[in-house]
Amino acid sequence: MRLRTVAITGCVAFGASLMIFALSLDTRLLGDQSGYKPIQPIAYSHALHAGELKIDCQFCHSAAETSRHAGIPPLSTCMKCHESVLNKAGTPAGKSNPSPDIQKLREAYVSGRGIQWVRIHRLPAHVTFPHSRHVRSGVACQSCHGEIQGEERVEQFMALAMGECLACHRLENQKQLLAGKPAQAPTDCAACHH
Structure with missing residues (x-):
């Protein structure tokens, strides 16, 4: 013994x-993947599109307002602009050789094969995060994704850990209560876990 x-x-x-x-x-x-910043098959710049050009997040991530997932935009969304918008060289994309990335985009669109993006933000299977509920409540994308409009290459900003979510919900509830309104952000387990 x-x-x-x-x-x-x-x-x-x-x-x-x-x-x-x-x-x-x-x-x-x-499970903390904050700082994860993989190289993507196409060098898509949020700094250019969301920052310099000020394209609203929901123009590309249209499912964010109605779905659990914000989703990767279909290539048809990209082609709404890239059939006529200037490429990096400053000439109309249809009038000259587009940049290599725009060329990859067009080839994938025409072939119907899509782009195999590397997933960055991933929650465990037992966690649900409804983007739509957060977007409709006025939560800015930057709250979880950081200053995405300045990123050349997307990086996971937060750990996406339970403590971060609870802290945000508690702070929001405190603001609501101080304003004389009822708390709306749930802090019970069943709100996010199934």
Whole structure:
């Protein structure tokens, strides 16, 4: 019995030391992908489209107002502009050789094959995040996605951890209560977990 206790204690101590070593390498929580910034098949610049050109997020991510997912826009949305809009060289896209990325876009659109974008924001399967509810409540995209209108390459801004969501909901509820309105942002488990 004593030998068993010593073995268990040794295993626990070894496991704890491994955990401490792992945490010293990276202080982020498991599943925290903040800072994840993969290279995409087409170098789409939010800094140009949402920043400089001031295209509203919902022009491209039209499902955000009506769906659980904001979604990646279909190529037909891109082609609404890129059939006639100037390319980076400043000449009409149809009058000269477009930039290599616009050419890839056109080829994918004509072939009907689409673009295989690398997914950046991913929640666990047991979590639901209804974009539509947040958009209709006036939550700005930047609240979760950071200053997306300045990004050349999209990066996951937040950890998308439960604590961040709860903190935001509690703060919003506090603002509502101080304004004499009822709290609207749920903080119970069933609101996000199924």
